Amino acid sequence: MNLKNSRPCGDFRTSYHKDMSMFDDKKGFYLICLGILFLIFSPLYLDSYLISLLIYIGFYAIAALGLNILVGFTGQISVGHAVFFGFGAFASAWLNNNFAIPVFFCIPIAAILTALVGLLFGIPAARVKGLYLAIATLAAQFIMEDFFSRASWFTGGVDGASAEPLKIFGIFFDTDTKYFFIVLFWVVISFILATNILRTRDGRAFLAVRDHYLSAEMMGINLTKYRILSFGISSFFAGLGGALYGHYLNFVSIEEFNIQLSITFLAMIIIGGLGSVRGSMMGAAFMVLLPEIMDWLTRSLAGTPIDNALSLSEAIPFIKEASIGLVIILFLIFEPNGLAYRWGQIRAWFKLYPFSY
């Protein structure tokens, strides 16, 4: 844990103001602004397939951010994040179809509804922790999946729910390029929101609960309250990501939100870095790009003896799945602090060059 929060030497936080700043330094702020600027103009130089990958990274990153607040910052393990993601998607479609609320407002309302459901789930979950919580959320995953398949008034049952494309001022955001800006908008909002939540008293309370909950309780932090709150906030982001997902695909099927998706979310935050806001984004990008890389690798091996021996081209779905498992294992063994830590190391190296310690 200490390793993650370590700063390069020379980075003295000489005032409270500096210690509480959102960005490490001016350069970090400019880098992020530059990145967003690049993304805004990306439809000019990226084709629509790459844009669709960026959209996927966007809403997965929002959901992973939520899970990271729960797991990485509060230390509560959840193996059922996908059902909240799914709940957000269904809630948004349901609100739009039944109450004729414009999609633009459906998305945040769905997120708030999901947060309420998360709070509800958080009440029993606050009683157990660690391993027991992981098993309880695993059970919740199956129970909620079952609920999705039964509640046809809400989800459309086995037929799934159709979600209208987003429309603002008469403009339909139905192409990848247009929808990209909506996702980008929400990604920026939610990352700023999450960073700021973690700077408040509540955010510091989460960290205290994670690091040593007994000490935290002795310092006057209400454990139950913060565990439930953390569940709520995490579900809020999951619902937001899910709602964006629903209106992007225009169709929400009950089979999407299975345990595999939950595990993928966990993999994102493990790979990105537990307890790191920017790690959630990195992890989401990694997990979205990983199948593409495997796809590309298999295709570039086509025709070679390896391909003929193992008939790789038919096995692409299995290779993709196995690669997910493999990267989880490899990251945990060789890079348990995740990509965000490595990124920090690289930044530090440049900052200290040529006199690294």
Next chain:
Amino acid sequence: MAFDFLVQLLVNGFIIGLLYGVVAMSFVLIYKSSQVVNFAQGEFLLVGAWACWWLLAKFSIPFYMAFLLTLLFMMLFGILVQIIILKPLIGEPIISIIMVTIGLSIFFQAIMNWMFGVFTEPFPQIFSSESLNIFGLNVQTAYLMSGLISIFIMISFALFFKKSKLGLAMRATAFDQQAAQSLGVSIKQVFAAAWAISAMVSAVAGVVFGIVNGISSGIAFMGIKVFPAVILGGLDSVLGAILGGLVIGLLEHLAHYIDVQFLNIGNLIRIAPFYALIIILMIKPYGFFGTKDIERV
């Protein structure tokens, strides 16, 4: 009719419950000795079942030889998994351990699907008669055998822990790791033995399950069904695991009976154990026989 159906379901539930008990036992064995929560227990069943099937289908050797070879293979498999994957993670937080076993489970499931296809493969015929008639009840021979094997495994487990030196060492390690180590117990050996035995026992359960229902990746779901059983019995109690498995097996078949006869909502056989799990966690999180975690500051 309804009563016959109920009795039939209860018998099936009892036998499936015994099988759950066996898997839960091998789960508890790993948890107790090496404090690893193995989310990949179901994949051990899957790997074992496929290995046995492959030996039978490819080389058409007698069943008992294939079975013994499978056990040997699973022993090595368990030890290798422990050495390569779990050993570097000793002392890491619980989320890392949980995630690494989840990663293992995804990895092996994908590899098994790749190697053997996604369709259910029936086991070659082993018994001459499909089912036996016992007191007017139709019991599949494979079910009967699985019940007998489960009871056999449980008894040998008990004897192993009571009588053998390694069993004693494992109990000592589970009780207090440091004290055991200082008295000359090799923790390395104990961990390896725990994983090897667990993998072997899981493989037996996997083969039995494969004979009854055919092999598909659905076997791996046993590894998830095991959680209600171990939570009910207490995470670190072998006896509790057996009882928990039995109760969960009976419970889900009872739920199925109620579902079919009265409620007609479907799928209750699959979902009832998880409701039970949540309820148990709410009222008695350490199960019937689990050790209560008492925290002192």
